[in-house]
Amino acid sequence: MDENGREILLQVKNVDITFGKGDDAVKAVKNASFDIYKGETFSLVGESGSGKTTIGRAVIRVNPCSAGEILYKGVKISGKIPHSLDREVIRNIQMVFQDPAASLNERATVDYIVSEGLYNFHLYENEADRVKKVENMINEVGLLPEHLTRYPHEFSGGQRQRIGLARAMVMEPELVVADEPISALDVSIRAQVLNLLKKFQREKQVTYLFIAHDLSIVRFISDRIGVIYKGNIVEVADAEELFNFPLHPYTHSLISAIPIPDPQLEKNKVLYTYDPSIHDYSVDKPEFVDIGHNHFVYGNKKEIKEYKALREKGEPLQPITIRKPGEKVKEENHEVHLSKAEDEFLKTPLHDTGSIWYKVLSFFFPIIGIIAAMVYKKKQYYHNYKACKQGALYGFAVLAVILLIFIIALILVVL
Structure with missing residues (x-):
């Protein structure tokens, strides 16, 4: 429980995730920390390659943590754990994968795919009970019982994603890691899958770690949002709090990139480009700080002071700027500033x-x-x-x- 009496289901504490060893080591996630409360949807957003999926896979124990720890109901589930606890984690934490085609066994029928977890944990009394559970779940995700005898290649992308969702939800998990479950789907199908997720949350009190890069969808489904940039979590806040007060410049740039459903306004919108070189962390090192209102921001002492002052004013910020017709916009310097490591990497010859x-x-x-x-x-x-x-x-x-x-x-x- 936290100080407000909310039950913390999952805690990610100072987690580092590194791939490779020695000179070839790449730190994909750096000092990530956040809590997920029971029954809520916590969304993790950021650009491609920022470390969102890496954290999600660490939660289900696919990616090992090189530092820090992950706690489920107060019990450490990262690193070496007893076999019984490992089975409990598999049973209670499920994942819906981004690519519905690659995540399903093409040689297995839908019946076996959905039933596999039931078989492994024997979550049925007899064969009739198993069939009933599978058919009920297939109906709940909008498919038909006759689909159970078919193979994944016989379905569309949206139907495959529904099968993946049925496979996860038939286990009756407490936490579902949804790794961009709608990014590969048509717009009309996206709404159906999102409504399914919300339906399961209402009926079964499921908690979601929702991974995405589309902030407009994240706002619709989330209770709280975490923003990640190049492995660092830069801001965490309630959904409306984050959209009203996007304090970190990277959050500002993500919100400014959300399309406006008005061609004229979208044409005159001024995009904000995030430039990491605006931060000077050479002496004053950054920290992840709670500035009040359950709002956490990553920055050094000087930046945190500025963020607190902006938040205490209580006036919602305007991350989206619309220029007037005919108004000239001051050209920004979009020169990309690279770190020393990135600069060396780009200078590396092709065959080195x-x-x-x-x-x-x-x-x-x-x-x-x-x-x-x-x-x-x-x-x-x-x-x-x-x-x-x-x-x-x-x-x-x-x-x-x-x-x-x-x-x-x-x-x-x-x-």
Whole structure:
């Protein structure tokens, strides 16, 4: 329970998620923290590649956390946990995937796909009870019992997504991770799937972690919204609070990009472009701070002070600006400012892969490997340079050991 008496179902605490090791490591999520309350819809929004799905997969224990922890009902479910707890997590936390075609087994009938969880956890009394549960769920998602004998390729995209939703909901989970469940669907089908999600929430008190990048849809379905940018959660607030007071510049830019259903207004809309270089975090490091009104923002002390002042005024901000007909808009400098790591990545030559074959060949031919390393270094092929150098050093080390053994053996023979 939090201080307001609400039951916290899921807690994500200071979570880092890293892929790869050593120099090739990529930190996809950095120090992410948020709570999800029982019975609510918490939406996670951001651009492609920002880490939304990565967090969702960490919740269902597909992606391991390199730091921090994830708690379900106050119990840690990240890292190594007992088998019984792992089964409880699988039983109570389900996922609806983004691609309805790729997430369904093409060789299985719809009956088996929907029933698989029931089989694994034996959530039925007898065969008649299993059939009844499956048929009821298929009816609830808007399909027919005769569809149960068909295969996924015989359905449209919207129908496949309904099958995926039925597969998750037949388990009667407490938390559903919905990973962009409507992004691959037509606009008319999107409304149907969203209404289905809301229906299940009303009837079964299901909690959703809804992952999306379309803020207009997120506003319709969410109780609270978290905004994520390049692995950092930059703002969390209630849905209406976030739309009325988008304090972080990135949130401002996302809201300004929402299409207006009026061609004339949309034509005259001024888009706000987020520029990360406006933040100076060299000395004053940023923190994720509660500024009041259950509104959390990521920023340094100076920025937080400005955000608090804006919020305390109580005047809703206007992230969308419409220019008057004929009015000239001041041209913004849209130069993209890259971090040092991103700049180095873009400067990397196309064939600078650092393939393991460079290490292998340099290991067996260390002299050639050292020469190749020097050439690559001069040409600024740093990954290939490091691979050749590493392989050659290992090769020289092995040659040195063999030579040492030979000298010792020769001395023993002479003596």
